[in-house]
Amino acid sequence: MINLGIIGTNWISGQFVEAALSTGEYELTAVYSRKLATAQAFGEPFGEVEYATDLHTFFGIQHMDTVYIASPNSLHFGHAKEAILAGKNVIVEKPAFSTPEEMDEIISLANEQHVFFFEAARNFHEKGFQKVRDLLPLKNEILGASFTYMKYSSRYDQVLDGGEPNIFSPHFSGGALMDLGVYLVYTAVAWFGMPNEVHYFARKVSTGVDGLGWGILRYDLFDVTIQPGKIGDSYATSEVYFDKGTLVLNGVNAIEDVVYHDRNLKQREKIEIHPAENPMAEEALNFAKVISHPTDSKYGILYEEWVELARNVNQVIYDLRKSAGIIFDADSK
Numbered sequence: 653m654i655n656l657g658i659i660g661t662n663w664i665s666g667q668f669v670e671a672a673l674s675t676g677e678y679e680l681t682a683v684y685s686r687k688l689a690t691a692q693a694f695g696e697p698f699g700e701v702e703y704a705t706d707l708h709t710f711f712g713i714q715h716m717d718t719v720y721i722a723s724p725n726s727l728h729f730g731h732a733k734e735a736i737l738a739g740k741n742v743i744v745e746k747p748a749f750s751t752p753e754e755m756d757e758i759i760s761l762a763n764e765q766h767v768f769f770f771e772a773a774r775n776f777h778e779k780g781f782q783k784v785r786d787l788l789p790l791k792n793e794i795l796g797a798s799f800t801y802m803k804y805s806s807r808y809d810q811v812l813d814g815g816e817p818n819i820f821s822p823h824f825s826g827g828a829l830m831d832l833g834v835y836l837v838y839t840a841v842a843w844f845g846m847p848n849e850v851h852y853f854a855r856k857v858s859t860g861v862d863g864l865g866w867g868i869l870r871y872d873l874f875d876v877t878i879q880p881g882k883i884g885d886s887y888a889t890s891e892v893y894f895d896k897g898t899l900v901l902n903g904v905n906a907i908e909d910v911v912y913h914d915r916n917l918k919q920r921e922k923i924e925i926h927p928a929e930n931p932m933a934e935e936a937l938n939f940a941k942v943i944s945h946p947t948d949s950k951y952g953i954l955y956e957e958w959v960e961l962a963r964n965v966n967q968v969i970y971d972l973r974k975s976a977g978i979i980f981d982a983d984s985k
């Protein structure tokens with residue numbers, strides 16, 4: 653059984669804990685919050701849980717072996733580093749880190765300490781995502797792709813009122829590319845590999861981060877466009893274009909509906925996708941398999957693939973962000 657500790661008590665941590673418990677592989681062992689009452693309110697429905705309001709005490713909980721980190725983006729690095737130094741595996745919410753330097757340091761440290769680092773990129777771990785990835789080579793030459801994820805954030809109301817909520821703050825490594833674009837970049841890099849060149853054209857909000865933007869990832873033979881946004885809504889599908897047809901997806905952040913339109917046969921082929929009830933259950937199960945079988949090379953190979961993917965996605969996001977002149981506090985550390 654994996655003994656799980658939690659940093660960050662917003663709704664996403666609740667969803668992850670429920671997903672983790674539903675796999676039968678985890679127990680909730682400890683909750684950290686800046687306020688005891690918040691930690692208790694979070695942990696109470698899950699039975700016997702230890703609470704901590706300082707990180708030293710939290711990481712000192714011996715029987716907690718794995719920490720899920722869902723703090724604001726810029727705090728992930730410090731939290732992950734301390735957890736790893738205390739000998740814990742870390743599951744870090746997307747986007748795991750702000751810069752390639754942070755990513756490299758955590759990967760090296762996790763290797764040195766013989767613990768696992770996972771980026772909680774839930775879309776990548778969905779079976780539907782893998783099913784589409786396996787299908788792509790069968791559909792012949794890729795001509796390009798277009799991925800969109802734009803959803804109005806109620807926290808943008810605070811920006812309009814002159815505020816700076818974490819998710820729109822450069823101090824906390826916020827913005828549309830970091831928050832939603834990460835799913836699109838994960839898809840591009842997992843399905844097509846590393847692009848040769850990237851460009852991002854951002855519409856910045858008053859805090860200095862991107863409210864929405866358009867990105868281009870250039871490959872040898874095709875381009876992929878990405879469109880993340882948090883200040884408006886998109887109802888567009890995501891698409892992959894082939895010389896003989898088009899794959900149309902409801903989106904790539906949570907794949908539910910996929911149809912292949914074959915131009916020559918003039919027919920539509922529906923690809924069966926069965927999304928999990930809790931969208932975080934598949935990643936929680938995947939991480940558990942690796943943690944529980946540390947010497948099994950089958951899982952070791954998968955783990956190495958995920959780590960390299962996390963590293964590559966981080967690099968692409970960083971390059972996109974730099975091309976748009978979006979600067980975070982984390983850049984000058």
Ligand SMILES: NC(=O)c1ccc[n+]([C@@H]2O[C@H](COP(=O)([O-])OP(=O)(O)OC[C@H]3O[C@@H](n4cnc5c(N)ncnc54)[C@H](OP(=O)(O)O)[C@@H]3O)[C@@H](O)[C@H]2O)c1
Nearest residue numbers: 660661662664685686690722723724725745746747774818
């Ligand atoms: N996978 C997904 O589907 C998904 C969905 C949503 C979010 N996320 C990711 O989850 C992470 C958290 O996102 P969020 O929107 O929940 O962030 P958030 O509300 O800004 O903060 C999350 C938690 O961190 C703590 N916190 C907030 N501000 C802090 C500060 N200034 N200093 C120290 N701790 C602070 C709070 O916990 P305490 O008050 O208990 O300390 C809070 O509940 C992000 O990395 C985000 O990308 C993932």
